[in-house]
Amino acid sequence: MAGTKFAYVRNFELPDPLLPDTYLVCRLDGHSFHRFSDEHGFAKPNDERALQLMDHAAKSAMMEFKDILLAFGESDEFSFLFRKSTNLYNRRHSKILTTLTSYFTSCYVLNWSQYFPDTPLRYPPSFDGRIVVYPTERAIRDYFSWRQADTHINNLYNTTFWALIQKGGQTTTEAHATLRGTVSATKHEMLFSRFGINYNEISQRFKKGSVIVREIVAPGLSDKGECVEPPMLLTRSEVNQTRDKSPHPPTDIPSNSQSVSEGDETPPFDPPCHKRSKAKKKNKQETTVEVLHCDIIGDEFWLARPHLLEN
Numbered sequence: 221m222a223g224t225k226f227a228y229v230r231n232f233e234l235p236d237p238l239l240p241d242t243y244l245v246c247r248l249d250g251h252s253f254h255r256f257s258d259e260h261g262f263a264k265p266n267d268e269r270a271l272q273l274m275d276h277a278a279k280s281a282m283m284e285f286k287d288i289l290l291a292f293g294e295s296d297e298f299s300f301l302f303r304k305s306t307n308l309y310n311r312r313h314s315k316i317l318t319t320l321t322s323y324f325t326s327c328y329v330l331n332w333s334q335y336f337p338d339t340p341l342r343y344p345p346s347f348d349g350r351i352v353v354y355p356t357e358r359a360i361r362d363y364f365s366w367r368q369a370d371t372h373i374n375n376l377y378n379t380t381f382w383a384l385i386q387k388g389g390q391t392t393t394e395a396h397a398t399l400r401g402t403v404s405a406t407k408h409e410m411l412f413s414r415f416g417i418n419y420n421e422i423s424q425r426f427k428k429g430s431v432i433v434r435e436i437v438a439p440g441l442s443d444k445g446e447c448v449e450p451p452m453l454l455t456r457s458e459v460n461q462t463r464d465k466s467p468h469p470p471t472d473i474p475s476n477s478q479s480v481s482e483g484d485e486t487p488p489f490d491p492p493c494h495k496r497s498k499a500k501k502k503n504k505q506e507t508t509v510e511v512l513h514c515d516i517i518g519d520e521f522w523l524a525r526p527h528l529l530e531n
Contacts, residue, residue, distance in 0.1 A: 236313040241531075242353040243304050243360050244311075246320055250296030251346040257296075259342050264386070265378035266426045269335040274298060275430050275511050276335070277327035282432060282509050284323060289528050292364055292516070294371040294429040296347075298324070301360065304531045313351055321349040357529045365517040371429040373404075376419065379426075380407045383415045424513040431516055436527055437506040 238244060250256065262270050271293075278298045282288045287306040292299045300320065302308065309315035325347050332341055354360050377399065384395040399407070411417040419427075514521060522528065 238311045238313050238316075238351065239353050240311065241304065242355050243529075244302040244306065244316070244351055244353055245299055245360070245363060246302070246317060246349055246351045247297065247299045248321055248324055248347045248349045251348050253296040253345070256345055260336070260339055265375070265382040266423075268423075268425070271295075271425060271430065273328060273331060273335040275432065276331050277324050278430070278432050279509055279511060280327040280331075281320060281324050282434065285320065289434045290364075291432040292367050292429055293432070294367065295374070297367075299364070299367055301364075301528070304529075317349050317351050321347055360529060361522060368429055368516055372427055375422075375426050376404060376407050379417070379419065379422065380411055383411060383417060387415050428513050428515060431512040431514055431521075433510055433512060433525065433528070434507045435510050435525070437508055439505075 257267070257270070274293050274296070278291045278293055278300075281300065282291060285300075285302075285308065287302050287308050288300045289303050290301040302316075309319070325345065328345060328347075329341065352363075354363060381395050381399060384390045384398055385392065388395075390398065402410075408419050411419055516522070
């Protein structure tokens with residue numbers, strides 16, 4: 221279309237770059253998932269199959285977008301943290317948001333039958349999303365603390381609410397009325413005294429949500445977990461001795477290299493600069509994506525993974 225009289229319409233497209241040198245958090249939410257969960261018979265208060273499917277879609281998104289370092293999910297929601305220095309799609313807001321949202325949704329649909337083999341999709345699910353920029357490490361930690369605290373509050377309420385309905389015989393209206401104005405301690409007591417449920421024994425997945433983190437693989441370990449020694453650098457005299465003893469002398473050693481007497485101190489044999497730069501690229505840190513159900517409000521998680529907030 222370039223060069224035609226119609227090309228002027230591109231002037232109406234507005235640039236939408238996100239602020240540089242800031243953390244990007246993209247949060248996706250299921251659209252009308254109350255209806256979706258009812259239509260597809262999700263177990264109440266938590267359906268582990270549905271949560272595992274959300275984890276699967278989020279992990280797939282992290283495998284696709286390498287600049288996502290951390291994701292946190294609860295219920296029908298997932299938040300993704302991009303590295304501060306990301307230049308994905310030149311940091312274009314609309315491009316990042318639409319691509320990540322559509323990819324996540326596609327992965328959710330693609331893997332549906334793996335977790336719900338006996339429940340066909342009655343209609344396509346959808347997710348909406350937003351991107352928020354945060355300037356500091358403290359703001360990022362507070363954001364994820366907020367989401368995990370929300371997970372606990374919602375799960376405690378829903379666990380008590382559905383116990384009142386499923387075991388207490390109340391209607392939804394009565395259950396809401398019973399819980400109105402109650403605090404956490406009251407809900408704990410109600411669950412234990414009336415229904416024999418110890419909230420502390422409930423799965424960590426339900427109480428803490430899903431933490432999907434890009435972990436750095438420890439250097440010097442093979443696939444079997446064995447330590448691998450780095451290659452040794454030989455001096456020129458050692459290289460010459462090896463070549464003399466070998467029935468097939470190596471061909472990659474220059475024939476015009478100067479001979480050095482045994483008594484002389486010689487520096488290690490260095491490969492050409494271009495080979496060294498290639499080796500440096502190959503030694504890039506290896507990472508793996510892991511799903512955890514742990515506390516991210518305290519310091520322990522973040523101190524063990526400083527790379528998450530490094531620029």
